Amino acid sequence: MNINETNYEYYFFLYIDKELSPAENTAVENFIALHPTYADELDQLKKTIQAPENILFEHKALLYRLPAMESNISPDFKNKLYKKEARLFKVKFNNRTKAALLSVAALFVLLIGYRFIETSSVSSINTAVSNSAKANGKNLSRTKAALEKKNDPAINALTSTTKRIKFSGKIIKDLAPARISMAAITMKETTDLNTSSIPISNETISLTPLDLQAYQINQLPNEIALGNNKKATEHVFPTTYQVVDTEEEDRSIYIANLEIDAAALRGISRRFNALFKKNKSENK
Amino acid sequence: MREIEFNQCVDECANSVYRFILKNIGQVEDAQDIVQTAFEKLWVNRDKVEPLKAKSYLFTVAYHQMIDHIRKEKKLSIKDNYEEAVIKATYQKDPELKQLLLAAINELNPTQKSLVLLKDYEGYSYLEIGEIMNLSESQVKVYLHRARIFLKEKLVHLEKVAS
Numbered sequence: 408m409n410i411n412e413t414n415y416e417y418y419f420f421l422y423i424d425k426e427l428s429p430a431e432n433t434a435v436e437n438f439i440a441l442h443p444t445y446a447d448e449l450d451q452l453k454k455t456i457q458a459p460e461n462i463l464f465e466h467k468a469l470l471y472r473l474p475a476m477e478s479n480i481s482p483d484f485k486n487k488l489y490k491k492e493a494r495l496f497k498v499k500f501n502n503r504t505k506a507a508l509l510s511v512a513a514l515f516v517l518l519i520g521y522r523f524i525e526t527s528s529v530s531s532i533n534t535a536v537s538n539s540a541k542a543n544g545k546n547l548s549r550t551k552a553a554l555e556k557k558n559d560p561a562i563n564a565l566t567s568t569t570k571r572i573k574f575s576g577k578i579i580k581d582l583a584p585a586r587i588s589m590a591a592i593t594m595k596e597t598t599d600l601n602t603s604s605i606p607i608s609n610e611t612i613s614l615t616p617l618d619l620q621a622y623q624i625n626q627l628p629n630e631i632a633l634g635n636n637k638k639a640t641e642h643v644f645p646t647t648y649q650v651v652d653t654e655e656e657d658r659s660i661y662i663a664n665l666e667i668d669a670a671a672l673r674g675i676s677r678r679f680n681a682l683f684k685k686n687k688s689e690n691k
Numbered sequence: 692m693r694e695i696e697f698n699q700c701v702d703e704c705a706n707s708v709y710r711f712i713l714k715n716i717g718q719v720e721d722a723q724d725i726v727q728t729a730f731e732k733l734w735v736n737r738d739k740v741e742p743l744k745a746k747s748y749l750f751t752v753a754y755h756q757m758i759d760h761i762r763k764e765k766k767l768s769i770k771d772n773y774e775e776a777v778i779k780a781t782y783q784k785d786p787e788l789k790q791l792l793l794a795a796i797n798e799l800n801p802t803q804k805s806l807v808l809l810k811d812y813e814g815y816s817y818l819e820i821g822e823i824m825n826l827s828e829s830q831v832k833v834y835l836h837r838a839r840i841f842l843k844e845k846l847v848h849l850e851k852v853a854s
Contacts, residue, residue, distance in 0.1 A: 417836075420832075420835070420836045420839055424810055424817075424835065425814070426816065426817060451843045451846070451847065452839060452843055454788065454792070454843070454846055455792070455795075455807075455838075455839050455842035455843050455846065456811050457792060457796070457807070457808075457811040457812065458789065459812065460710060460812070462706060462709060462710040462713060463706050463709075464705040464706050464708075464709035464723070464726060465723075466723060466727070467701060467702075467705045467706075469727065470701045470705060470726075470727065470730045471698050471701055472694045472697050472698060472734060473694065
């Protein structure tokens with residue numbers, strides 16, 4: 408190493424940065440001793456070195472990693488510490504179970520559909536009856552009072568008859584006998600209740616195409632031609648709803664009932680079961 | 692690296708890494724976050740890092756975290772609370788010279804400042820500083836010498852102004 412006046416600065420930097428070997432350090436010190444004028448320059452460079460500072464990291468404890476603690480807890484006690492969870496029961500759906508569930512679901516859907524149809528038919532009849540009553544200006548309250556006479560033979564006849572509506576000789580609807588005698592009130596003149604004009608026995612009402620259309624759109628005519636083309640002044644619609652008059656003449660409350668025939672339900676379920684069994688056999 | 696070696700590394704390096712970062716960015720909370728992140732990375736990579744090189748690894752990670760922080764925050768200038776935090780925690784034979792030197796260092800660019808801090812505080816060699824800062828040894832030497840010249844001239848100028 409040859410330090411001279413042209414390269415001394417470079418070695419001074421290395422000297423203050425402690426990048427020189429001991430021999431080189433000695434060479435630099437000898438150069439300063441021989442050339443005292445450069446001593447100030449070396450002192451100025453030494454001033455650029457920062458003094459050591461004591462800055463502490465306060466959160467050192469957060470950095471430590473603790474080794475896993477050895478515990479002497481017995482395995483039995485450890486097991487007791489675990490949270491006990493409820494057992495899970497796995498249900499396996501085989502074909503039979505699936506068929507049973509599907510049949511129950513189908514039955515439920517059928518029940519809902521039947522209920523919907525029943526409600527809608529009753530409500531349509533109610534609408535027709537209400538419209539007709541309004542059109543004819545009937546006095547429902549008076550009619551009700553008259554019909555509440557349970558000994559009246561006309562009312563008894565109404566509740567025991569079964570009506571059949573035919574179109575072109577084919578039965579399109581069987582009307583069950585009315586349970587509630589008030590069902591007969593709507594289309595009848597209350598002032599002169601003519602029992603002779605009310606059919607006593609099971610009777611079939613035949614409808615012309617026009618009548619059927621009128622029936623289907625729930626606008627029942629005041630006069631429907633009977634089988635013998637005889638004009639009738641009153642029409643009876645057996646229903647399964649109850650009419651409750653309000654204080655207002657134009658308003659009535661209809662309470663419908665749903666009857667489920669147990670035998671019919673069993674028949675439906677048998678048919679569904681047979682259907683699934685059939686499918687199962689087809690799969691095989 | 693096991694837990695014991697890692698904890699020894701915490702004892703030996705946490706203060707120096709924190710000081711290095713704090714001196715550079717001047718914000719206590721951010722410096723603490725960076726130190727914590729550096730040690731977290733060391734723990735994650737403890738199987739890859741040799742215990743003897745853990746300190747260098749910590750400084751490397753902390754330095755790059757700091758650069759990201761500076762770029763993100765765009766805080767290239769030292770804030771006021773920096774000097775307060777540093778002055779409280781330092782001891783200096785010549786307080787006036789310390790103040791002047793701090794003022795001069797604050798005018799260095801981040802790379803030169805890091806170079807000076809790593810050299811003066813931690814005593815790293817040019818080669819080690821180059822590894823930490825992704826610089827060659829000659830680059831470290833040149834940048835550091837430029838920084839020394841700048842500091843020397845600045846100190847002379849400030850001393851003249853002060854006197």
